[in-house]
Amino acid sequence: MSTAISLSEFLRTRRARLRPEDVALPDFGGRRRVAGLRREELAQLAGVSVDYYTRLEQGRVGNPSDAVLDALARALLLEPDEARHLHRLARPRPARRAGRTPSAPQRVRPMLARLLAELSDVPAMVMGRRMDVLAWNQAAVSLFGDYGALAPAERNIPRITFLDPASRELYADWTACARENVAFLHLEAGRRPDDPRLAELIGELSMRSADFRRWWAEHPVQDKTSGRKRFRHPLVGELDLVYDTLRPADDPDQALITYAAEPGTPSDDALRLLLAWAAAPEVPGPVSGTGADPRRR
Known part of the structure; x- marks a missing residue:
C-alpha cells in the first residue's frame, strides 16, 4: 500500500x-x-x-x-x-540504499541474546521487524510453546495470533491482543513502506482473517511498549502477567520483550509452578494442547 x-x-x-x-x-x-x-x-x-x-x-x-x-x-x-x-x-523517507534492504535477515544482537539466556525464570523473546520472533528462552517455550518447531517464516506474532485458533484459547482477552498487533503493524508500515515482506504479511492476513481485515481498515496505531496480558494456560490456569519492551537505542528494529508476574500474587505462584514443571527432568516436555504449540503466541 x-x-x-x-x-x-x-x-x-x-x-x-x-x-x-x-x-x-x-x-x-x-x-x-x-x-x-x-x-x-x-x-x-x-x-x-x-x-x-x-x-x-x-x-x-x-x-x-x-x-x-x-x-x-x-x-x-x-x-x-x-x-x-x-x-x-x-513525509516518507527515501527508499533504502542497496545493501540495506528491509528484507535482509536479521541477526539477534549479542547483548540481547545474552540477556535472553540469563532470564531463566522470566518468559522472554526478541522481536524483530514485522513482529517476527527472532529468539526466545526456555521460559517462553513453557508459556507460548516452542517456536523452534515452526519454520522461520512462520515465527511471526500476528500470523500466529490471527491464523491459529489456539491463540484464542491462550489469551483471556484475545481481541485486545489481536488489535494491539494490528496497531503495531500499522506503525511498522509507516516506518517501512518499502518493505515487501511486510506488505506480503499484511496482504495474507487481510485475505485469511476477517477480524484482521476489519481492524486494519480502522487504521489503529500504537507502539509496543508495556502493559498487561491475561492468559488461560491449560496446565496452571489463569496468569496475569506484566510485559515490558527493551529496545537498543541504536537498533530499534529489535526488542527484548519480557513477561513477569507481580511478586506474591497467584499468578506468580502459577508461573513458578509452570516453569518448575518444564524444568523437571522426568517431564519430557510440554505435551500437545498444554502450551507446547508455538502458534499459541
Whole structure:
C-alpha cells in the first residue's frame, strides 16, 4: 500500500471518530452526510484552507510542513504514536540504499541474546521487524510453546495470533491482543513502506482473517511498549502477567520483550509452578494442547 493511500485512510478514519462537541465546535443538528467532522471543520481547527486539507487528505500535497502536521495532530486529538505516524506518512523517507534492504535477515544482537539466556525464570523473546520472533528462552517455550518447531517464516506474532485458533484459547482477552498487533503493524508500515515482506504479511492476513481485515481498515496505531496480558494456560490456569519492551537505542528494529508476574500474587505462584514443571527432568516436555504449540503466541 502506498504512503499516499495510507495517509488518506489515516486522516479519514481519525476525522470520522471525532464529533463537533469533542473539539468545541457548535453542532447545529441535522443529519450529517459523513461520520465525524467535515473537512471544512477540521481545516478550520488546523488553520489551513479547505482546499489545502482536501488535497492533503487525497495525497496530493508533496511535502507538508511540520507546523501544518502538528496543527492537524492537535486538531485530530492524536496520541503521540499517532502524531509521529502522521508525520511519517505525510513525509516518507527515501527508499533504502542497496545493501540495506528491509528484507535482509536479521541477526539477534549479542547483548540481547545474552540477556535472553540469563532470564531463566522470566518468559522472554526478541522481536524483530514485522513482529517476527527472532529468539526466545526456555521460559517462553513453557508459556507460548516452542517456536523452534515452526519454520522461520512462520515465527511471526500476528500470523500466529490471527491464523491459529489456539491463540484464542491462550489469551483471556484475545481481541485486545489481536488489535494491539494490528496497531503495531500499522506503525511498522509507516516506518517501512518499502518493505515487501511486510506488505506480503499484511496482504495474507487481510485475505485469511476477517477480524484482521476489519481492524486494519480502522487504521489503529500504537507502539509496543508495556502493559498487561491475561492468559488461560491449560496446565496452571489463569496468569496475569506484566510485559515490558527493551529496545537498543541504536537498533530499534529489535526488542527484548519480557513477561513477569507481580511478586506474591497467584499468578506468580502459577508461573513458578509452570516453569518448575518444564524444568523437571522426568517431564519430557510440554505435551500437545498444554502450551507446547508455538502458534499459541
